[in-house]
Amino acid sequence: MAKTYIARSGRLAARKLGEEMLVMSGLGSTLFTLNPTATILWQAADGATPLEEIVEQRICPQFEVSAGEALRDAETLARDLAQHGILLVSHEPFAQTSSSALEPATV
């Protein structure tokens, strides 16, 4: 089964205020408040760490949930965040480009 990789969209401004992560779209001026799981994904979305590893190391220890169930939920959440332009999702690791934007690496 192909691995999933996630990266933060470059068109956003983000800041953690208290325990909540606020993310603002730079184009539509839309403000999002991420829930705790989405915050973990956002903070861990370096484009190189497989989602499975993020779930095992950062989500499962915090929530009483099996790894398989947590991964399915995380994949659904990552796709949802991608639809809102918050995360980028790919089955390939993202490469750092000269403009510091992340894009899927060519294989």
Added chain:
Amino acid sequence: MPVLAQVEQLSVVIAVGEIPVRVNTTDAGFLAMLEDRYAGFVSDTDASEFEFDIELIPSGNSRVEDVRVACRDGKWLMTRGDFRAEWNPAARKGNIRQTANPYSIDAVLRITHTLILAGQGGFLLHSASAIRNGKAFLFAGVSGAGKTTISRLAPPDATLLTDEISYVRKVGDQYVAFGTPFTGELAKLGENTSAPVDTLFLLGKAQENRVEPVGIAEAGRELLANMLFFAEDQEMVGRAFQAACEFVEKVPVRRLHFVPDARVWDLVR
């Protein structure tokens, strides 16, 4: 050979938030209207940081449009049904094409100040504001939340900065509120003075007067919801967002529930 008539250039310097902006026109009547409209904010000195040339056009049926603000090649373009303006921050020059009315230039000045402030960590806010005991208090809320009401109820020892749009600058590591000529229902210009911001109150009408704490994330969301920002520009939106977050990390934000009588000011000291 006929001699071309010299067109006299007239100007007024309008300083809001201690940022002087010169407005140039060739129409004496329009100049008089500006001097009257911005009385108290007209600078005594000739110095200015930016200037706008006004081109007055005949009145017509201006279309009702939302304001649009976008950056192209380093120049800001601002358009609405009743005006078209361009501002080049690097050249410190701009021009406004509008009919002879006070509302168009008022909008251009507000937009220009939001752009200037976003670069400095400040902002314009839908809020009334006043100084009491040397401290500035902001009262934010959407239309109907009570900005005009609390302004009307201000005691004699409070100095009203605005009943509608507050001007907040970051000066060093503190935030300072300035008076503005941007009025709401009270139609009364704020005093042209300033003081460090003590508290941002989020207004809500209620059956009793009380103050409640507000969580920092909620404070950030509410501040962003009440900030004036027009630019369709990723970088500027990001700056405005960071300015709001930094503000709520430094300045106390409280929810002020109030009944419409003067006792509410007992909670504002």
